[in-house]
Amino acid sequence: MLMVFLQAPEAPVGPTTKEWLEQKVKEAAARSLPQTKDEQETRKPDGRRELLRGLGLDPMPERTPLNARVTGVLDRDGYRIEKVAFESRPGFWVTAHVYVPDGKGPFPVIMNPHGHWQHKKTEPVVQSRLIFQALHGYLAMIVDSPGTSFEGDTPVERKQQGQHNDWRLTLSAGCASGFYVWDLMRAMDYLETRPEADMSRAGITGASGGGTATTYAFAADARYRCAVPVVYATSMEVNPHNGCLCNHVPGTLRIGDRSDVLALRAPAPVFLIGAEHDPEFPPEGLVRTGEKLQAIHALYGAADHVRWKVFPGNHDYGKSMREEAMGFFDLHLRGAGDGSPVPEPELKPEPALAEELIVLPQWPDGARTMLDIARERLRAANGTWQDVVALNGVGGGTREPSILTIESSRTRQVLRFRTGGNPDLPAVLHLPEAPRGGVLVLVSENGKDAAAAEFDVPGLTAAGYVCLCLDVVGTGELAGLDQRLTTYYGVAPAYLMAWCVRHALELWLGPNDAPVCVIGRGPVGAQVALFSALLRPQLRFVIGLDGLRSYEQLFTEEVNPLAVQPRAVNGATLEALRGAVTVPALWGFRGEPQPEWRKALDERFPR
Numbered sequence: 001m002l003m004v005f006l007q008a009p010e011a012p013v014g015p016t017t018k019e020w021l022e023q024k025v026k027e028a029a030a031r032s033l034p035q036t037k038d039e040q041e042t043r044k045p046d047g048r049r050e051l052l053r054g055l056g057l058d059p060m061p062e063r064t065p066l067n068a069r070v071t072g073v074l075d076r077d078g079y080r081i082e083k084v085a086f087e088s089r090p091g092f093w094v095t096a097h098v099y100v101p102d103g104k105g106p107f108p109v110i111m112n113p114h115g116h117w118q119h120k121k122t123e124p125v126v127q128s129r130l131i132f133q134a135l136h137g138y139l140a141m142i143v144d145s146p147g148t149s150f151e152g153d154t155p156v157e158r159k160q161q162g163q164h165n166d167w168r169l170t171l172s173a174g175c176a177s178g179f180y181v182w183d184l185m186r187a188m189d190y191l192e193t194r195p196e197a198d199m200s201r202a203g204i205t206g207a208s209g210g211g212t213a214t215t216y217a218f219a220a221d222a223r224y225r226c227a228v229p230v231v232y233a234t235s236m237e238v239n240p241h242n243g244c245l246c247n248h249v250p251g252t253l254r255i256g257d258r259s260d261v262l263a264l265r266a267p268a269p270v271f272l273i274g275a276e277h278d279p280e281f282p283p284e285g286l287v288r289t290g291e292k293l294q295a296i297h298a299l300y301g302a303a304d305h306v307r308w309k310v311f312p313g314n315h316d317y318g319k320s321m322r323e324e325a326m327g328f329f330d331l332h333l334r335g336a337g338d339g340s341p342v343p344e345p346e347l348k349p350e351p352a353l354a355e356e357l358i359v360l361p362q363w364p365d366g367a368r369t370m371l372d373i374a375r376e377r378l379r380a381a382n383g384t385w386q387d388v389v390a391l392n393g394v395g396g397g398t399r400e401p402s403i404l405t406i407e408s409s410r411t412r413q414v415l416r417f418r419t420g421g422n423p424d425l426p427a428v429l430h431l432p433e434a435p436r437g438g439v440l441v442l443v444s445e446n447g448k449d450a451a452a453a454e455f456d457v458p459g460l461t462a463a464g465y466v467c468l469c470l471d472v473v474g475t476g477e478l479a480g481l482d483q484r485l486t487t488y489y490g491v492a493p494a495y496l497m498a499w500c501v502r503h504a505l506e507l508w509l510g511p512n513d514a515p516v517c518v519i520g521r522g523p524v525g526a527q528v529a530l531f532s533a534l535l536r537p538q539l540r541f542v543i544g545l546d547g548l549r550s551y552e553q554l555f556t557e558e559v560n561p562l563a564v565q566p567r568a569v570n571g572a573t574l575e576a577l578r579g580a581v582t583v584p585a586l587w588g589f590r591g592e593p594q595p596e597w598r599k600a601l602d603e604r605f606p607r
Contacts, residue, residue, distance in 0.1 A: 014416075014424035017478045021485040022240055028489070029236035031256035033292060037299040040266060047255045047264050051219055053567050054251040054490065055181050056174030059380065064090050068190050071359050074350075078102050079134035083359040084141075088186040091368040095157040095359035096143040096187060097121055099134035100196055107139040108201035108333040109191060111224070113184060113217065114142060115208030116149045116244065119352040120156045127349035129205075129322055135345065136326060138333075139197050143187050145209065146179045147370055149244065155353070160363050162370040165245040167561040168554050169370055170487060172377040172569035176246040177212050179370055184217045199223060201333040205325055207231050207317035208281075212247050219264045226269040226332040228325045231315050233258045233272050234285025235292070240485060242280055250566035251490030254393075259292035266293075267302035271328040273321050274310045283310040307339070319344055375555045381569045385534055385580045388571040392495040403507055411461070417470075417504045423478055425504050426471040430457050436464030438540075438605030439509075441501060443520040443528045444469075445560060447476020454521055459598075464607060470504055472497035472528065474562060483561060492565035494524050498531030505536060515605060517541035519597070523548050523563035523590060530574070533583040541604045542581065543597050545588040550574050553590060 015023065034040040052058040068086035082098040101107055110133050117123035121142045133140035148159040164176035173179060184204075191197040203226045206214040211232025218227035232247075235257050242248070255261050262270050270293060274286035290308030297306045307328065311321055323341035331339040350357055402418035410431070417425040428448050440460060444451035448469035451457070457467050474481035474493050486493055501518060509516070516539050520529035526547025533542040551568050553559065565571065572580070578587060584604065588594035 014418060014422065017423050017473055017480055018482065020423050021482055025240035025253065025485050025488055026237050028253035029240070029257040031260060033295050034299065040263065040296055040299055044264055047260065048219075050251050050254040051216070051261065051264060053570050054174055054178070054249040054254075055216060055220060056169075056172055056178035056374075056377065056569070057182060057220070058570060061089055061182060063186070063189065066186060066190055068193070072356070074356060079131070081357075083357070084190070085359050086186065086190055088183045089368070089373060091364075091366060092161070092373060093158070093360065093364055093367050094143060094146075094183045094186065095121075096141055097130070097357070097359070098194075099130045099140040099142075101134045101137050101139065103137075105139070105196035106198035107137055107196055108329075109197050109199060109203070110138045110140050110329060111184060111187065111202065111204040111217070112140060112142040113180060113204070113206035113210040113213035114145065115206065115210040118151055118154050120144050120151070120158075122350065122352045122354070122357045124349040124352055125317060128319075128347045129317060131347045131349060132322055132326065132344050136342065138329070139191070139194075141187060141191060143180075143183055145176070145213070146183065147176055149176075149209070149246070157359060160367065160369070166371065167245070167483065167564045169374050170250050170564055170566040171374060171551055171554065172381070172567075173370065173374040174249055175487075176370065177209075177216060177249055179373075180213045180246075181217045181220055184213060185221050188221060188223050201225065203227065203329050203333055205230065205329075208315060209244060209246055215258060215261055216249060218268075218270075219261050222265070224265075224268070226271075226329070227262070227265075228271045228273060228328060229262075230273040230317050230321060230325070231275050231278055231281050233262065233289045234274065234281040234283075235259065235288035236285075236488070238285030238288055239280070239282055240488070241482075242484070245484065245487075248484045248487045250487050251391075253488045254490065257289065257292065259289045259296070262289075262293055263296045267297045267300035267305050269305040269328070269332045270307075271325065272306075272308035273317075273325065274308070275315055276310055276312050278315045281315070286310060371555060375552065378551060378569050381551075381571060381573050383571040383576075385572055385577060388495070388565075388577065391565075391567055391571050392491045393489070417507050419500075419503055419507075422503075423473060425500055426477045427504065428452070428469045430461050430467040430469070432461040432464045432466060434464055435466060436605060436607045437515050438464070438601070439466045439468065439514060439516045440601075441468045441470060441505065441516060441518045441532075443472060443475075443497065443501065443518065443525050445475060445522045445524045445562075447471050447479065449476065455519060463602065465601075465605070468504075468508075470501065472500040481562065487566050490566045492527070493562040494527035495531050495565070497524070497528045498535055501528060501532045502535045511538070513538050515540045517543065517601065517604070519543040519545070520547075521545040523553075523559045526587070527563060527574075530577055530581065533581045533585060534577065537582050539583045541601070542583050542585045543587075543601070544585070545594055545597060546590050547587060548574060549589045557590070559590075
């Protein structure tokens with residue numbers, strides 16, 4: 001049962017965790033293109049479902065009363081700025097500016113999410129875009145993003161709603177972009193009440209984080225006839241790394257690349273704008289997105305509905321970009337021109353910190369935060385283990401029985417479990433002098449070396465237990481798990497770690513009903529034990545120590561973010577998963593007295 005498959009020490013080492021994840025992302029982003037219009041149409045329902053789940057909009061929030069109000073009006077030459085506040089959800093306030101042209105409407109509409117500008121909607125380059133749109137005859141609206149990102153001490157609105165880089169939002173609310181997309185959908189609901197707005201002719205555009213919001217709002221809301229995402233929509237085949245968590249909508253790779261997200265609206269027109277000097281969203285990635293998206297639109301006879309252009313300069317939404325975007329909007333919202341650039345007049349934006357631009361000088365009492373809503377939504381989780389498997393969907397690699405022995409002695413072996421294209425799993429096997437028949441797989445959040453001390457391996461081997469201390473992805477030699485990349489998949493790190501445990505056991509022991517117990521400690525380690533029991537029901541025993549009773553604890557304590565399950569609201573609760581375990585189990589919870597696990601272990605595996 002404990003036979004090891006020996007290989008030459010010079011056998012090639014598998015990819016690092018970083019290399020493996022990057023390659024997995026690029027492979028998923030390189031999804032094959034549909035070959036017919038019908039094939040693309042069949043992809044759309046599943047893609048939309050994944051889209052809404054990733055944005056935290058499945059189930060869709062109720063369209064509650066907006067309670068919208070105009071808190072002030074600024075008259076300017078050729079247009080006016082209306083300061084608007086509304087509740088996209090009860091107690092969740094949104095601040096916005098509506099730029100209304102002079103003259104008689106109704107006017108075509110352009111929605112303008114912004115990126116991580118220091119002053120949000122009042123950044124001069126952002127104001128310039130809306131002034132230009134209004135002077136050119138569009139009703140233009142800009143909505144502040146929820147929460148705070150890189151504004152520092154700058155007094156921006158909606159800062160009170162929380163930090164945009166918060167992993168806990170992915171449990172049930174997608175990420176900050178999920179909130180932003182819903183805010184934009186409700187902003188469109190608000191514009192539908194405005195007689196000046198011609199909602200049959202609506203487009204959307206934004207740069208950087210606003211390009212993220214543009215892409216996903218356009219994909220989620222069919223009221224937009226066309227979209228211009230700027231310095232964002234680069235293919236993940238080219239660069240899978242984008243810093244802000246708001247870029248990482250959970251489960252994106254289930255849809256495919258960014259071109260596949262935009263193609264959920266095919267053949268609606270899209271103009272992709274990029275910059276030559278933009279390392280995070282490189283121009284070659286933008287071109288790749290454009291080529292793939294155009295190939296999909298061509299299936300509808302609408303290849304000319306997709307354009308892309310790379311501009312000189314850096315990550316921005318400058319004048320030449322705005323002029324090209326205006327020509328695109330004129331063509332597709334007004335049927336005017338041929339898409340050529342429209343010259344932008346000299347513009348006079350307001351000072352970024354002008355007090356008269358503030359919509360809500362006093363933030364409403366009792367207003368809710370993003371975490372408040374994420375926690376509330378998480379309570380709706382009522383799925384099954386099968387739902388969790390579908391959400392995570394990891395796998396891959398070969399099943400060749402391959403274990404490399406690095407060092408070997410009578411009581412200790414240093415091993416590497418080969419997983420065929422996936423990272424090797426380093427392990428140390430501790431062998432007792434007098435085995436009692438129990439095999440323990442020990443998983444520490446700090447890796448295999450820490451496991452030896454945390455679980456008292458000398459005491460366990462003295463008691464006759466064979467102990468396998470295993471580095472799973474994200475621990476020990478495999479530390480450095482990029483949670484942003486796993487979030488693109490929607491996979492829980494703990495589930496991924498448990499998949500590593502199962503794979504190692506299959507290589508080592510095969511399908512045999514061996515007397516194996518998996519023991520994990522901590523909010524992540526206890527989940528690894530839980531998922532291992534569900535992935536390999538042949539286990540004889542499973543122990544989770546110092547674990548979470550529920551995902552709700554993540555909202556009240558400082559917990560390792562690797563304990564987060566993206567889109568947990570669409571799966572089963574931890575309580576339900578423990579109830580689904582058919583293996584005898586022992587659980588200890590964070591902040592509570594731990595069970596006498598050594599005693600329970602000895603009773604389960606008597607000599």
